[in-house]
Amino acid sequence: MSISPFMAAINQICDEKSLSKDTVLETIEAAVAAAYRKDYGKPSQNIKAKFDPESGAIKVWQVFDVVEEVEDDQNQKTLAEAKKIKKGAKLEDQVEIELTPHSEFGRIAAQTAKQVIIQRIREAEREMLYKEFKEKENQIINGTVQQIEGSTVVIDLGKLNGLMLSSEQIPQEKYYSGQRLKFYVLGVEETGRGPQVLVSRAHPNLIRGLFELEVPEISAGTVVIKDVAREAGSRSKVAVYTTEEGLDPIGSCVGQRGTRIQAVLAEIGDEKIDIILYDENETKYIINALSPAKVEKVTLDKKEQKATVEVAEDQLSLAIGKGGQNVRLASKLNGRSINIEKVVPKKGKEDKEDKSEEEVSTEIVSEETPKEEKIEKPKKKSTKAKAKTKTKDKK
Secondary structure: OOOOHHHHHHHHHHHHHOOOHHHHHHHHHHHHHHHHHHHHOOOOOOEEEEEOOOOOOEEEEEEEEEEOOOOOOOOEEEHHHHHHHOOOOOOOOEEEEEEOOOOOOOHHHHHHHHHHHHHHHHHHHHHHHHHHHHOOOOOEEEEEEEEEEOOEEEEEOOOOEEEEOHHHOOOOOOOOOOOEEEEEEEEEEEEOOEEEEEEEOOOHHHHHHHHHHHOHHHHHOOEEEEEEEEEOOOEEEEEEEEOOOOOOHHHHHHOHHHHHHHHHHHHHOOOEEEEEEOOOOHHHHHHHHOOOOOEEEEEEEOOOOEEEEEEOHHHHHHHHOHHHHHHHHHHHHHOOEEEEEEOOOEEOOOOOOOOOOEEOOOEEEOOOOOOOOOEEOOOOOOOOOOOOOOOOOOO
């Protein structure tokens, strides 16, 4: 069955604007109602039109609200008047009176209809785009750098542009027109100019999303990213655990010969990533978070949300990190303020030969473990060679 030229035009608009047929038809009907009101009615009248795209026939109605007392004689009817139009009408209902249709409209009415169509289609397009990108919030999307306006980078996301503010950019990362990158969608807002999409390259969830794309076990749910702490452009710490016995979550994220983590690093430049094992035990989690430093002792203060960590002197700078970065990221991971202190070696008792040996113990103290019941690892035994020299007096 062939379609009318008018219906073909509607289908073309639907394809070009990615709009539904119902939306376009509603727009046309609103335009016809506006034109009818302009030429054959009054500006304040509530006019409704129905358009048949196949036959081109138009039906027009005036809509009235049913009220107890009429205040607007153009758009209101009393209950008694409404029942004459529609049996069973009730207060707060609406009744309609069909009007004589017209197929010819003046130049001004036609211009009004055109403006209504343009405006309604633009509004429908904005609403569609808003819904589409609203669903992409907190996800990773591809984009192309379109232009740089001062400190803000405009990103081409396909159907509309996104904005990346200076605070959401990776420090020292250079951007240029045509550059293809991955972005984290921070949020979508409605504005007078249409939906505005805010994207980020510095957000910790960019790291999370990149691992989700590269590691199938994360998508399957067998490996879970618990926390991500990030200082964009410099270093990130990712805490992972597994829901499947026997599976190595860290190995899954690294990949064979480091292929998976290398794919993530290729997207974010020179930034380093530490993958650590999450542990429900807060003390162990802090020890893991401070990796690669070796921890001697952890004391938790749950009331103050603080932790005091003691490390050997040769591990102090490693635990703190350059500019305090390692301890800062560890603190972000577990949500506690961490204070790093140098452990004081304990001295052993003198042996029978007046020799002394140095003993260092590793202690873990928490509120669950009374202070007098410290968990100690076996003390290291010193192996010393004793030599006795005998001399004889020569007579």
